[in-house]
Amino acid sequence: MQRCGFCSVLSGLLRRAMCVGSRRGSSESYYRELGDQDTLKIEDKSSDLSDDAEEETSLCHGNHDSPRASPRSSPRVTPHTSPRVTPHTSPGTSPRSSRRTSPRTSSRTSRRDSPRTSPRPSRRASPKTSPRSSRRTSPRTSPRPFWRTSPRMYSRAFRWTSPRISPQSSPRTSPRMSRRTSRFSQSDIHPDSLEEKVHGSNNTPQKNLSAGRFLTMHKRRKKRLITRSLYIEKALLDDLSLGQVQCILNNSYKWKFNAFTLENVSGGRCLPVLCVHLFQMYGLLNHFNLDAAKAWKLFSLIEEGYHSTNPYHNSIHAADVTQAMHCFLQQKRIRDHLTPLEIMGSLLAAIAHDLDHPGVNQPFLIATSNHLAALYQNTSVLENHHWRSAMSCLIESGLLDQLPSSHGLRATLEKQISSLILATDITRQQEYLNHFKNHLDMNTLDMRKQEHRHLVLQIALKCADISNPCRPWEISRKWSLKVCEEFFRQGDYERKLNLPVTALCDRHTTSIPKIQTGFFKFVVTPLISEWHRFLQNDLSSQMLNNLLFNQQKWETLVLEEQAQETRTEISDADAADDDLDTGSDTNMSDSSELLLPPRRCSLNPVRHNAFKEQLRRFSVPLNVFQDSKFKNREREKSRASSLAEPRPRCSRSPAPSEPSLHSQLSVRGHCEHQQEPTERVLSSEKLLPDSSIASITTPVQATRLNTVLKEGGSWKLVRQQTFPPLESTSREHSLASRPIHTSNEDSIFLTRVRPDFLQFDQGPSQRDSKGHQLVVRDIKKTDTEESSESSAEASEPPRLQKENSEPQKPSKKESTTVGSQLRDNLASMPLPPLESDPLLQRRRKSMPADVFPFTPKERKVREVPPVFPQFVHRTFSEKESWTRRRGSAPLPVAPSELRGLASLGSPRHSVNGGRRKPSPIVSCQQWLAKATLSIQERRLQKFPRRSSLPVEVCRHTNAEDT
Numbered sequence: 012m013q014r015c016g017f018c019s020v021l022s023g024l025l026r027r028a029m030c031v032g033s034r035r036g037s038s039e040s041y042y043r044e045l046g047d048q049d050t051l052k053i054e055d056k057s058s059d060l061s062d063d064a065e066e067e068t069s070l071c072h073g074n075h076d077s078p079r080a081s082p083r084s085s086p087r088v089t090p091h092t093s094p095r096v097t098p099h100t101s102p103g104t105s106p107r108s109s110r111r112t113s114p115r116t117s118s119r120t121s122r123r124d125s126p127r128t129s130p131r132p133s134r135r136a137s138p139k140t141s142p143r144s145s146r147r148t149s150p151r152t153s154p155r156p157f158w159r160t161s162p163r164m165y166s167r168a169f170r171w172t173s174p175r176i177s178p179q180s181s182p183r184t185s186p187r188m189s190r191r192t193s194r195f196s197q198s199d200i201h202p203d204s205l206e207e208k209v210h211g212s213n214n215t216p217q218k219n220l221s222a223g224r225f226l227t228m229h230k231r232r233k234k235r236l237i238t239r240s241l242y243i244e245k246a247l248l249d250d251l252s253l254g255q256v257q258c259i260l261n262n263s264y265k266w267k268f269n270a271f272t273l274e275n276v277s278g279g280r281c282l283p284v285l286c287v288h289l290f291q292m293y294g295l296l297n298h299f300n301l302d303a304a305k306a307w308k309l310f311s312l313i314e315e316g317y318h319s320t321n322p323y324h325n326s327i328h329a330a331d332v333t334q335a336m337h338c339f340l341q342q343k344r345i346r347d348h349l350t351p352l353e354i355m356g357s358l359l360a361a362i363a364h365d366l367d368h369p370g371v372n373q374p375f376l377i378a379t380s381n382h383l384a385a386l387y388q389n390t391s392v393l394e395n396h397h398w399r400s401a402m403s404c405l406i407e408s409g410l411l412d413q414l415p416s417s418h419g420l421r422a423t424l425e426k427q428i429s430s431l432i433l434a435t436d437i438t439r440q441q442e443y444l445n446h447f448k449n450h451l452d453m454n455t456l457d458m459r460k461q462e463h464r465h466l467v468l469q470i471a472l473k474c475a476d477i478s479n480p481c482r483p484w485e486i487s488r489k490w491s492l493k494v495c496e497e498f499f500r501q502g503d504y505e506r507k508l509n510l511p512v513t514a515l516c517d518r519h520t521t522s523i524p525k526i527q528t529g530f531f532k533f534v535v536t537p538l539i540s541e542w543h544r545f546l547q548n549d550l551s552s553q554m555l556n557n558l559l560f561n562q563q564k565w566e567t568l569v570l571e572e573q574a575q576e577t578r579t580e581i582s583d584a585d586a587a588d589d590d591l592d593t594g595s596d597t598n599m600s601d602s603s604e605l606l607l608p609p610r611r612c613s614l615n616p617v618r619h620n621a622f623k624e625q626l627r628r629f630s631v632p633l634n635v636f637q638d639s640k641f642k643n644r645e646r647e648k649s650r651a652s653s654l655a656e657p658r659p660r661c662s663r664s665p666a667p668s669e670p671s672l673h674s675q676l677s678v679r680g681h682c683e684h685q686q687e688p689t690e691r692v693l694s695s696e697k698l699l700p701d702s703s704i705a706s707i708t709t710p711v712q713a714t715r716l717n718t719v720l721k722e723g724g725s726w727k728l729v730r731q732q733t734f735p736p737l738e739s740t741s742r743e744h745s746l747a748s749r750p751i752h753t754s755n756e757d758s759i760f761l762t763r764v765r766p767d768f769l770q771f772d773q774g775p776s777q778r779d780s781k782g783h784q785l786v787v788r789d790i791k792k793t794d795t796e797e798s799s800e801s802s803a804e805a806s807e808p809p810r811l812q813k814e815n816s817e818p819q820k821p822s823k824k825e826s827t828t829v830g831s832q833l834r835d836n837l838a839s840m841p842l843p844p845l846e847s848d849p850l851l852q853r854r855r856k857s858m859p860a861d862v863f864p865f866t867p868k869e870r871k872v873r874e875v876p877p878v879f880p881q882f883v884h885r886t887f888s889e890k891e892s893w894t895r896r897r898g899s900a901p902l903p904v905a906p907s908e909l910r911g912l913a914s915l916g917s918p919r920h921s922v923n924g925g926r927r928k929p930s931p932i933v934s935c936q937q938w939l940a941k942a943t944l945s946i947q948e949r950r951l952q953k954f955p956r957r958s959s960l961p962v963e964v965c966r967h968t969n970a971e972d973t
């Protein structure tokens with residue numbers, strides 16, 4: 012739109028007037044936004060606790076730059092960045108660089124400082140006269156980076172501050188831009204001044220500053236504004252992000268540093284950006300005469316070596332640990348004693364400490380026969396690989412080529428790096444910690460001794476490595492989520508590979524809050540406490556405070572989780588009650604889904620289409636539930652009490668008829684007191700494929716069935732397992748070869764009945780389907796019988812039933828007779844106790860709530876029956892993986908593997924997702940053992956090597972092989 016000159020001027024004035032007082036777009040507001048959403052929460056008092064101390068300690072010793080004066084890197088770095096980013100990614104291109112000019116800088120630079128202090132007269136004032144510049148005297152005593160006087164860099168800095176980057180390309184938009192620049196610049200001078208402004212901008216003389224900057228910038232803009240537009244040169248945006256990067260780097264000495272933010276604003280280059288900054292800040296490039304381009308190359312190589320696909324072990328984690336290490340190196344008790352080589356070694360070790368991490372832990376590598384495990388003989392496999400990879404990057408970058416080899420500097424550095432990285436093996440934490448503790452106890456740490464300094468650096472890196480729980484809550488929480496996601500991914504891999512799922516990696520049986528509370532308590536707290544004992548300063552106090560705070564948060568979440576589970580269980584039961592009370596007709600749906608009460612979704616969100624695959628649990632006909640479990644609360648109570656005491660066995664006699672269809676269908680054994688648990692808990696998968704019961708849609712059908720069952724005595728209707736196929740020959744043989752006896756009341760009744768009464772409505776085509784096969788069983792009155800029943804129903808194959816089926820329309824009497832005979836026969840068989848089979852002892856650790864009602868029964872399954880059909884038992888031992896499989900269980904483990912694992916007998920494996928209540932953890936070692944499966948490492952390596960390794964591992968393998 013064309014405008015006349017007058018209109019343009021007028022609108023410009025208007026805009027300017029609107030911008031007055033507005034902080035939008037200014038550096039402060041940007042910084043505030045950063046702080047709000049990320050780390051730099053300025054209002055975070057706990058974090059501010061140590062700011063002064065950090066400030067005090069942030070000055071480097073010797074000839075090192077101070078962190079505040081630091082944010083420059085060499086322009087030589089730039090050739091390795093992308094063309095567009097290159098000129099701007101160098102911290103030296105920041106506007107600060109021009110502002111922070113020492114007297115040696117050009118007059119143009121000093122001129123840009125002046126408007127802040129006063130308008131024109133001071134514009135030409137030397138920084139010496141500025142009170143602000145005098146405040147920065149100390150940083151400038153350090154060797155001046157060469158780029159500070161570079162005209163090219165200066166012009167870049169100038170360009171950055173130019174309002175031409177305004178997308179509108181209008182002079183009228185410039186005041187905002189100029190103020191942004193000026194405030195940003197000012198804050199850059201002193202980090203605290205920035206905070207002051209953010210906290211209480213009213214107290215600061217911003218008005219004057221803005222006015223001064225505004226005038227100056229306005230003039231500049233007028234001169235250069237026409238030539239460049241953001242629409243044409245989008246790279247100008249890099250300038251903006253540079254400001255953000257610089258802002259964060261300037262605060263990188265603070266504990267509330269957020270590596271995620273740096274990653275975002277640096278376009279995914281947080282690691283090299285931070286490293287260049289730190290190397291420059293510590294003066295390492297100058298001291299060792301290192302080529303900045305090679306340094307950049309090294310950091311880029313290392314960054315590439317991290318797997319960006321890892322949720323946790325990626326280059327952001329490396330940057331986080333490096334920054335933490337930087338914080339530690341700045342502490343007075345350490346920094347005063349370190350040599351430049353030790354500083355460089357510490358930083359490099361931190362940068363590369365998890366290089367090429369595959370995202371799975373050592374036991375996984377061993378279990379999958381990864382070549383790295385063999386290469387490093389199952390000892391600190393990952394750590395060995397990290398430091399060796401670091402060495403290869405060092406060599407490839409050529410950074411150390413210039414180090415004089417005569418003094419052994421290079422060898423010393425490499426040794427130090429390897430030793431530090433190896434110390435990060437978390438399974439060896441106790442070893443290092445004890446050593447450190449001893450020194451602290453006896454007060455024998457002498458930082459003048461090289462070996463003591465080295466020990467301190469090892470501990471420092473270890474602390475840095477697991478320091479994420481000590482960050483402010485929002486940051487710490489993010490790390491926790493990421494590390495747990497990585498754990499869970501490993502668990503998924505293990506499941507896919509039919510490996511035992513590591514307890515802490517099983518997303519179905521544990522939760523993030525639980526992992527975190529354990530890790531915080533048993534791993535982090537012991538280490539950080541000792542670290543605090545050593546440092547005894549604000550930083551360590553802040554870390555400890557954050558740790559305690561975060562731990563409380565996770566503990567609260569654990570409690571909430573438990574409360575939620577309890578609530579869900581109750582509501583599930585209530586919902587079941589409600590459903591059942593509404594009438595049987597509606598519940599007797601053809602759709603098996605309708606038989607399921609609402610599933611708790613706190614752990615696994617329900618995917619409807621995946622229902623049948625994994626999530627279904629309440630596949631028991633509703634009538635069973637209603638009658639036995641949910642309907643009668645009194646019975647539930649008595650059941651609970653009866654679990655504790657041995658109960659008398661009931662004789663099988665006709666159950667008293669009950670008006671309820673449900674109760675009739677779920678025929679109860681009638682004990683004399685009727686306190687026996689009457690529920691016949693059926694695992695969901697047994698019911699899933701078979702729709703015969705679910706297909707009873709009318710009361711007529713149900714009544715027929717009920718009549719049959721009722722007259723047959725105390726029966727219970729269950730559905731038959733339909734998978735996997737059994738070895739029918741042996742089963743047939745076992746059935747056929749045994750004489751059938753009659754009537755033993757205490758034994759199991761296991762037979763099959765052709766439900767001809769169901770065939771009326773289902774049509775002939777379905778007659779012979781598996782879905783029509785039912786098992787009518789006696790109600791078991793004792794725990795033992797109940798367990799047997801569960802096993803029996805799990806093992807009875809439909810195929811067998813079919814093959815052994817009697818006449819097409821067996822009468823109820825017939826079925827009863829057969830059942831009685833078989834039962835008696837089975838009862839007479841001496842069987843080994845099933846407890847000897849460890850597979851039957853496996854339980855899930857924390858089943859979702861909807862399985863809760865079955866839990867007591869599961870427990871009983873382990874207290875296996877003294878009387879148990881031989882063939883059933885054999886089935887268990889041979890087909891463990893599927894006979895014990897639950898609807899929500901992961902894919903079965905190969906029987907051969909199960910046997911191998913079962914022989915290990917460790918509670919840390921949950922085979923096939925099986926639940927098992929873990930023994931309480933009381934120490935760091937126990938927690939670590941749980942996390943790493945170290946006890947079984949050797950046995951697991953006997954497992955055959957798998958071809959379907961995770962991508963990372965495959966890549967890894969290929970890389971190594973080549």
Ligand SMILES: Nc1ncnc2c1ncn2[C@@H]1O[C@@H]2COP(=O)(O)O[C@H]2[C@H]1O
Binds near residue numbers: 435480495526527
């Ligand atoms: N917040 C956390 N929760 C659980 N484990 C963690 C957490 N932070 C770090 N770890 C573990 O501690 C290990 C320390 O060494 P790594 O970085 O190799 O791998 C780390 C993770 O396995």
Ligand SMILES: [Zn+2]
Binds near residue numbers: 328332
């Ligand atoms: Zn790490």
